Amino acid sequence: MDIEEGIEVFPVLRLTEEGEDRTQGAVAREFPITIILNDEELVTLLGSPTDLEYLAVGFLASEGLLKSKDEIKSITADYKTGVVRLETLVKRELAQDTLFKRVISTGCGRGASFYSVADAVDQKVDSQMKISVGEVVSLTTEFQRRSRTWLATHGVHGAALCDTKSILAFNEDVGRHNAIDKVFGECLLKDIPTSDRAVLTTGRVTSEILHKVSKRGIPIVISISAPTNLGVKIADALGITLMASARGKRMRVYTDDWRVVRNKTRAV
């Protein structure tokens, strides 16, 4: 894809225990894409806002709804709204258990309504919780030590709820959304409060992750991996501190860095 179209740049605070600097960070864009086949709204995918024609055609072929190029009457992709319309000469029936059995591979989002950042503001998180750089380093070290299934397979994601000192609930799952839902499910069943606490995740921080986290009133998200642009924008709109690339003794803060306590001694 065209790299310029797939990226958005945000200000980032880079931190170690010794120092900090402010820089610009490139983040992958995430965008809801709706495929309309012969005037029927088929599916909304979250993807990168590039090559939407390829995506729609490939998706339909994978789902058995399109066999060859010759079946296509027209394709129009609107890169502003994310709507791709396809007209075909051959109209295949949707197998009910294929397309409307809502199988979710690595977790689920909500409707397109949530993807407007403005809509999300009413769920703003109100918390004075703070965390230090040293505490983040300790927590992520413990988090990775506990990721036993990941260490054995490299095939799962981990998630945890923690306070500034220790991990309170931990889980792993092949789906990054499922790992977080398992942690929240355990908290709910065991009456473990989630507000004024942080979430740790090995996964990328997309819009859906922010949706789950904000529902629990959680003010801090710490990821080993990278965020998407919608992840950053929704965190910003909801007043959630988003830290990412937290590996070894380094981390990057994208939003609400006032919650991160550090020594302002020297540049990283």
Added chain:
Amino acid sequence: MDIEEGIEVFPVLRLTEEGEDRTQGAVAREFPITIILNDEELVTLLGSPTDLEYLAVGFLASEGLLKSKDEIKSITADYKTGVVRLETLVKRELAQDTLFKRVISTGCGRGASFYSVADAVDQKVDSQMKISVGEVVSLTTEFQRRSRTWLATHGVHGAALCDTKSILAFNEDVGRHNAIDKVFGECLLKDIPTSDRAVLTTGRVTSEILHKVSKRGIPIVISISAPTNLGVKIADALGITLMASARGKRMRVYTDDWRVVRNKTRAV
């Protein structure tokens, strides 16, 4: 989660350009989980087969269908079938645009029917294509060099179609399934044949990836990342060569290793 329940062990052929050895590799288990809320089938997720009660409760809470533990009348999870049944005292309406707008975050699977390995056998891939260890090393090196959005953001997945010598179509997307669909969409629109060719992916190889690849008659899948147990089982059933952890000059072959040409000189 309990590490024993989340893992399955398969024989693996470890290869470098200099040698090989056969060992056992732990792979994350992937499993369809159906949540039934008050006798209504709500959703089927693909996840790890552990802590299904936590997953169901956390998922319902994230979707706004459950507010507290007190609302739960009963939960029963069948770890053999993956069915979790919840009865609640408070019955909330499903917001139509929340639950039945089929939003897919990182790609889509098919119905539960596909997850039976036996069902998949009729799509068996018939190809005599072979590839050498040196060719895989060259291709994955070129693949990573072209992953420009990944290099800038660490927030996307890459996918490519290649023959034994070069990359024929390449794309990136925040969703690992979307990246593959974009590649196949481009092939379909540009009349690039996909049979007797290999797919490269940065993503984990789950059942859905095998589903997409087998539809195109592709005999070889090479991943930078790890497979799941269903990925290995479906590849095996369909006669697809599954290579994973292809980083630097090393790789692991899980199925149909007769397609991989190598020097049997000495152990890795």
